[in-house]
Amino acid sequence: MDRNSRICIVGGGPAGLSLAMYLEKNGFGHYTIFERSGRVGGKAFSPLMKVKNSKGEWEDRTIEMGAVMGCDTYFAVHECEEFGHTSHADGPQMGRRFMNTDGTPIKESKLGLLKKVMKMRKLNHLLATKYKGYDVNGHRGVAQGRYEGPCPSPKMKLAHIEGENPNLKDLSMPFSEFLKLNDCEDAELVWKGPFTSFGYGYFDEIPAAYVLKYLDAFTVKQFLSTGRLWTWKNGTNSIWTGVNSALRHPANLNSEVTAVRRTEDHVYVRVNGGEEQEFDKLVICTPLEMFTSYGDATEQERELFGKIQHKEYFTMAVRTEEEKSPDISYYYFANMTPETRGHLMVFYHRWPDAGAQPLVTFTLRNHEGAEDVPFDEARDTTLSDMAKSGLPVMKTERIDDWYYFPHVSSADYADGWYDKVEALQGERNTYFAGEVMSFGDMEETAEYSRDLVRRFFH
Template identity: 20%
Template sequence: MKPGAKRIAILGAGPAGLTIARLLMEQSDHSVTLFEKTHRVGGKSLSVRQGEDLIEFGTCYTILSHRRVMDWMREQGITIQQIVPHKIDGIPARDFFNSGPGAPLAVQGISYVLSRRKLLKALNSDTPPQKALEEAATPAVDWLRARNLGKIEKMMMRTVTGMGYGDLKTVPIVHAMRWVDMDLILSGTLNKIYMPVEGWSEFWERLAKDMDVRLETHVRHIDRSGDQHMVVLDDGTEETFDALICAMPVDRFSALLEPTESERVVGDSIHWGGYATTLISSEDWFEEQIEYYSETCLPGVEPGLLMSARREGYDAGLGGHLYIANQLPGDYTGPELIEILREEVTRRGGSINAVIQQEVWEYFPEYDPGAIRKGLIARMRQMQGERQTWYTGASFSHESVANICIHNEALVPQMLKALG
């Protein structure tokens, strides 16, 4: 190690852990070690080969806000391919958004972006005014309707509910705002949406190849009582570090150590939702690349229903065309979701020949509105660096690789300054 370099432990080698490791390696001489409990890097990115086809069960797309990630993809020799313009209820996405009530989409877009900027700026102050906290906790649909943003509501049905980021009837507007920014509006209307041809899993493996990643490593306990942090593994091995980065769910991180007040409050204020992706085969379903169904993304809709499906290829041995079908699991079990899916595919004009693989993800950490009103977001900012511990991942930004990477780009300079 170079003189003055510090040892940093990162818990979790998903997108959050890998992107912050990469930024630290680019910008400092500190030594970075990632502890990952599973046998692979990438977390909720999972590309599975089925014959000729590569199926994404987790992370799929990049949009304009994935700039940094796409730069790294190019650097790693990953081919980035634009997807074909997608349709919602059989009509082009832009026409679907435009079918919402109110002023033209461009006018609503500007109005939304200005209101968003104002609220996020207020929330970013050291002591956000109570009015801003109340506004941030407002259910998305109420906030949008109070401002006559009917076309933006239609866009959010697709890009918020349709992507598992909460029911517009209940999800606090601050969550929707973190994701729906100018980049997303432009990406959605101009179809600037891409996928990595070699797959997300391959990308993360290539990015991680120069990193010290300890796979299948179970951390039993972390002791922060001394000057340095001691990480104790299941086999009894101990290693000391100058700083820790939590890149795994914070509630489970807290179970590994004596949590601070903020770690406890944040863990208690987050409710994890889910997202189910099921690979099925059919000989008689749709021929488009992707289909979205608006009816199942309406505010207040029941979980389990089919929100969208993507055609992934053809494999006669597996029963025909392959499709990834997306459902919000709610409290349903995997087999129950498959039963609902069979009915849903029939309702949408197809029939399932085989169910090949299902993944039910822990997904979208939603903040309790009461905790937002009590200043949760400022607390999450202010706890960074307490006890030489930093936090990243979906809970601290948003459930998207773009947001996570942008969060890390802002966090790393703060961290480096604090580490000296």
């Protein structure tokens, strides 16, 4: 591809910013990023709020309303850190406590814990042998029993691998069925904590591929040992503001792409309803189903993008009575079920060295095939759950209701949805990236952008 190609990038979140970074590293300097909001970073959002420090003084510190953490397999994010001169070395250490809904600690028998550990070890062995290639970024070929892409293991560090493994077809089934198939049901609780509680859905509805590509065996071990997790003193948003500042062409903020017209040779884009701007290539890093509302989507694009689902997930920054302020994050596993959707699953206590501070609650309110819990009802239920746990909320500082975790159903995954979309890459001078092409977290989206540049922009 001509390195003088004029490239339009839609979206200034982790996918779009990392894509621009990798394009720049590959010698493609004629890119333009359009971001409709007034900031970059997408769900990596870390606003300043008042926290009482160890001296009893109030000061401004970042509170995570979206993305929270990383781990040692965040190789692409680390490349973004280096490019943008940020670091996770000074972030607050994470901690957690598993609680009953009445605010008392969960007491688990040694036998129950041993059973989960044994099933986890069994599943890890199966993943490394029977399901070789399961952890490769992206979903190309999985429904046909193939793997192709960057491998995020500590040994491979995003090296490109590919091969055939018919067993990978099992990854299209819901994760609960996948565990049952492999006699590993007791491992479910280990994966549930870092998956369902962070809004990614329930295991009876979400294809195993999403669960295991996000939470591969190594990453799960990192989540179990909270001291190994990455956090950022200035918030996850600092990664992306750093990248944006270091780019030759930072994102254009408050710039919503309102129309796209594609011809055989060029792409014409309108921003905020203005005049058409001409580009050679278009990369969409925002929700693909939204492209159908402003772009000249083909019938095939409309059909495929119309199959995308997402989760209804919101976070709230709340304050409790100062004397009752907890000193650690709480996880409520009893509320991580389809039947308890709309209830409080987790609250995140960010600063262990500080006293009173906002707690961020996590609530998921939809399940495939079931009626959504209305937002107002879920909000009130979450506040009621805090009170039931002995932590009545005195003030709600902010609420962020996210468009969250775009994905496809098990049936559409098995039917080859990803291979059909991947076959469209480059047609009409258009490329697709972003969360749905990999997974809805910073690392997976950045890895996919990295690989997209490797595949097509060279």
